[in-house]
Amino acid sequence: MQVALLVAAGVLALVYGSNAGATIAATSLRVHGGRPWLALVALGSAVAVAPLVLGTAVASTVAHELVPSGGDPRADRVVFLAAVVAALVVTGALSRWGQPTSLTLALIAGIAGGGLGAGQAMGWSAIGRVLALVAVAPFLGLALAAALHRLSAAWRVSPGAVRRWHVGSYGLLCLAFGSNDAQKLLAIVAVASAPGAATVDPVLWQLLLCGGLFTLGAAVGLGRMERTVNRGILAVRGLDAVTTQTTTAVVMLASSGAGSPVGMAQTLSGSLVGAGLARGRGKVRWEYAGRVALAWALTVPASVVVAGCVAWGAGLVAG
Numbered sequence: 001m002q003v004a005l006l007v008a009a010g011v012l013a014l015v016y017g018s019n020a021g022a023t024i025a026a027t028s029l030r031v032h033g034g035r036p037w038l039a040l041v042a043l044g045s046a047v048a049v050a051p052l053v054l055g056t057a058v059a060s061t062v063a064h065e066l067v068p069s070g071g072d073p074r075a076d077r078v079v080f081l082a083a084v085v086a087a088l089v090v091t092g093a094l095s096r097w098g099q100p101t102s103l104t105l106a107l108i109a110g111i112a113g114g115g116l117g118a119g120q121a122m123g124w125s126a127i128g129r130v131l132a133l134v135a136v137a138p139f140l141g142l143a144l145a146a147a148l149h150r151l152s153a154a155w156r157v158s159p160g161a162v163r164r165w166h167v168g169s170y171g172l173l174c175l176a177f178g179s180n181d182a183q184k185l186l187a188i189v190a191v192a193s194a195p196g197a198a199t200v201d202p203v204l205w206q207l208l209l210c211g212g213l214f215t216l217g218a219a220v221g222l223g224r225m226e227r228t229v230n231r232g233i234l235a236v237r238g239l240d241a242v243t244t245q246t247t248t249a250v251v252m253l254a255s256s257g258a259g260s261p262v263g264m265a266q267t268l269s270g271s272l273v274g275a276g277l278a279r280g281r282g283k284v285r286w287e288y289a290g291r292v293a294l295a296w297a298l299t300v301p302a303s304v305v306v307a308g309c310v311a312w313g314a315g316l317v318a319g
Contacts, residue, residue, distance in 0.1 A: 001081065004077075008081055008088075008188070009185060010213055011084075012185065013213035013214045017213065044215030045174075056200045058180050058255075058260065062108075064200070066126050067111065077192060079118050082117060082307040090110075090306055093302075094295050101292070101299045102264075107184055109131075112127050113303060118315060131300075137262040138271075140267075140270070142277070145247040145273075146275070146277050149239065152243060162239055176248070176252035177249075181252065181263060189209065233289050234272045234283060244274075248264065248271045269292055
């Protein structure tokens with residue numbers, strides 16, 4: 001079970017990189033002068049380095065509060081394996097149907113479903129708190145991005161200033177991502193390696209594994225995301241990119257301070273809607289935004305059901 005969970009974590013890191021990582025990098029390239037290789041290296045390095053700099057509170061929440069420590073290590077691994085399988089299956093199926101969703105949302109819901117299927121004691125108050133923050137984050141991003149975009153337009157920020165701003169905003173977003181959403185990868189590896197620990201400590205090989213596989217996945221998916229980034233919620237311009245990066249980073253860093261993961265995909269989507277609203281309601285592709293919201297609504301029950309079935313089946317096989 002330990003090996004299976006480590007393999008599953010590796011696959012999740014690759015898939016997450018090819019989607020979330022490539023999206024972050026592709027959005028940053030909407031600012032003139034962005035270099036793809038530099039964007040990827042910065043993002044992958046932040047996944048590995050941020051836990052050392054800003055701590056692993058989010059990873060500890062995912063690994064040991066959602067599924068309280070002190071139980072059966074094997075059962076903990078079953079719950080997380082079921083959650084990873086559910087996250088991959090549900091997000092893959094929805095993406096195939098043209099309904100892009102969030103791996104983070106699917107994973108948290110999958111942990112809840114895996115716990116139900118395995119009959120494991122769960123931290124239901126922690127799960128409820130995390131899901132509530134995941135739901136609120138897009139609206140916070142929307143409000144902050146709309147306000148910041150309007151201020152920037154009123155101040156007539158020059159293209160040169162936007163490019164300089166981009167260096168800081170992208171770096172801040174990478175750091176925020178590594179301190180929050182990306183730590184779910186570290187949490188899964190930690191459960192596979194030391195499920196009985198009370199907290200997740202930064203271990204060099206685990207950080208390098210997560211950062212390396214995530215960067216590899218992002219490199220593979222970047223070309224696809226570069227071609228599709230302007231077909232999403234908003235046709236992204238330079239000012240849109242820096243305002244959404246800044247506000248998404250602020251929301252994620254605040255959540256990291258609370259030790260709670262939030263979905264980068266949801267928060268960034270909300271910020272993009274906010275930037276679009278600042279330019280005018282007609283700039284937002286509401287049909288696409290509606291499909292994204294529908295996918296989020298479908299993700300939770302689907303992930304609970306799939307993970308519950310996987311965990312229950314694993315229990316039958318184990319006897």
